[in-house]
Amino acid sequence: xxxxxxxxxxxxxxxxxxxxxGNCNKILFPPRFICPHCRRTGKLxxxxxxxxxxxxxxxxxxxxxxxxxxxxxxxxxxxxxEDGPRIMAQIxxxxxxxxxxxxxxxxxxxxxxEEGKEGVIYYGFKARKIPKS
Amino acid sequence: MREVAVIGVGLxxxxxxWDISFREMLLEAGIRAIEDAGIDGKQLDALYVGNMSxxxxxxxxxxxxxxxxxxxxxxxxxxxxxAACASGGLAFRQAVxxxxxxxxxxxxxxxxxxxxxxxxxxxxxxxxxxxDQEWEVYQGATFPALYALMARRHxxxxxxxxxxxxxxxxxxxxxxxxxxxxxxxxxxxVEQVLKSPPVAKPLKLLDCSPITDGAACVILAPAEKARRxxxxxxxxAGTGQASDTISLHSRQTLTGLMATVEAxxxxxxxxxxxxxxxxxxxxxxxxxxxxxxxxEDLGFCKxxxxxxxxxxxxxxxxxxxxxxxSGGLKGKGHPVGATGIAQVVEIVTxxxxxxxxxxxxxxxxGLAHNVGGSGGTAVVHVLRRMD
Ligand SMILES: [Zn+2]
Numbered sequence: 001x002x003x004x005x006x007x008x009x010x011x012x013x014x015x016x017x018x019x020x021x022g023n024c025n026k027i028l029f030p031p032r033f034i035c036p037h038c039r040r041t042g043k044l045x046x047x048x049x050x051x052x053x054x055x056x057x058x059x060x061x062x063x064x065x066x067x068x069x070x071x072x073x074x075x076x077x078x079x080x081x082e083d084g085p086r087i088m089a090q091i092x093x094x095x096x097x098x099x100x101x102x103x104x105x106x107x108x109x110x111x112x113x114e115e116g117k118e119g120v121i122y123y124g125f126k127a128r129k130i131p132k133s
Numbered sequence: 134m135r136e137v138a139v140i141g142v143g144l145x146x147x148x149x150x151w152d153i154s155f156r157e158m159l160l161e162a163g164i165r166a167i168e169d170a171g172i173d174g175k176q177l178d179a180l181y182v183g184n185m186s187x188x189x190x191x192x193x194x195x196x197x198x199x200x201x202x203x204x205x206x207x208x209x210x211x212x213x214x215x216a217a218c219a220s221g222g223l224a225f226r227q228a229v230x231x232x233x234x235x236x237x238x239x240x241x242x243x244x245x246x247x248x249x250x251x252x253x254x255x256x257x258x259x260x261x262x263x264x265d266q267e268w269e270v271y272q273g274a275t276f277p278a279l280y281a282l283m284a285r286r287h288x289x290x291x292x293x294x295x296x297x298x299x300x301x302x303x304x305x306x307x308x309x310x311x312x313x314x315x316x317x318x319x320x321x322x323v324e325q326v327l328k329s330p331p332v333a334k335p336l337k338l339l340d341c342s343p344i345t346d347g348a349a350c351v352i353l354a355p356a357e358k359a360r361r362x363x364x365x366x367x368x369x370a371g372t373g374q375a376s377d378t379i380s381l382h383s384r385q386t387l388t389g390l391m392a393t394v395e396a397x398x399x400x401x402x403x404x405x406x407x408x409x410x411x412x413x414x415x416x417x418x419x420x421x422x423x424x425x426x427x428x429e430d431l432g433f434c435k436x437x438x439x440x441x442x443x444x445x446x447x448x449x450x451x452x453x454x455x456x457x458x459s460g461g462l463k464g465k466g467h468p469v470g471a472t473g474i475a476q477v478v479e480i481v482t483x484x485x486x487x488x489x490x491x492x493x494x495x496x497x498x499g500l501a502h503n504v505g506g507s508g509g510t511a512v513v514h515v516l517r518r519m520d
Contacts, residue, residue, distance in 0.1 A: 030267070063277065087268070087381040112271065
């Protein structure tokens, strides 16, 4: 399945910029056009999120999504960011045995996949465990 | 609002149906439902058909007209309803509302999906379009992965085990053996489930519902006219529907579906009943964890106790609340657009006392629960005998 070009051009994929509601102060990511709590009474301003969070849940994918076949097995998690929003991201650079719910992770930018053999490479965010100090 | 009753039901055999076409499949289910109701096609006022993605699966859109045409029912008002795997449940609800409002009298609610014309990778990709393409699928998510994320969190918070998940699959395969329309007529064991290849850990191949072709159909009538057609009309006592964020990660909880809770609340309220009144339920077990969460969210046990209820055998035939007597999505098969209608067919069959070897003795009230995607849509119906 080809990834439409406009997705690659969503800047939030590269800089983790969400929005903050001027009315309820909630930070939202992925960015939205309307605050789900205040709707049209809240004005949304860009907000740069801290690239840190915790693992809420994770899975090890053995039957890949289309375009991810060469990555199996890969780990996909739901990360709760320090700023509040939750994101879905692959957890990279570690073995599945090293992952636990509650682990602290940092968000980094990586290659996500390729379109076909001579296709364009596209990028996005992934999570990486922060070693306990 | 008028009371609405089901007066006829029909199904095709579920499974791989390479020898019949998309259009023949819906006719087969439709003719069975019309014959079951003893109604003439000329009396039908409207048709609602649930279908997720004929465009992707068989490269055919505009299927409501196609079906009306092939059934010889033109110029009947024909409408397609789409909400991923909840398309059938929503088509049923739209048909119920059309009759309840008084706008139409005799309405067909149907569902169909023909999935096995595509290779498995194509099916997986087509189903993935029901998830958030930009923020889930882009990251490499699949449907099994989304439910695996819920399963892992459920295990973490409540101590649910992989064995308990497996028991859902074992029970539903066992029930499917008693259903002539089911895709699988093979019993499986907990050990077989646990040893099946991983798909998205902790979910394994036998935790997942299969790829299925199938169609289902019911005929609805105003309750006051239902007895002209059948001695056992089944009343639609309550209907409820709710939405939630399309992305799993945007939800407040990973261990249940708020759309199910809300849809159930509305359906129970309309029916004037609660979960304790329900004798049996067909729930959306697209993955084993989905059944465990559903029986909690529908109120058959406390949050977190779904695994235990399953392990104690209370959801099996003969238990306190038999779940998925048809075999469910897991054993009967999951032709996505047909599933919500097929669930209603099973509940009606049970409430009429016509379910044969899988009959729940004295069943008077049944519930059908259908989910779209990872929980962005849920629809719940409560049905009961009219006598
Ligand atoms: Zn706000």
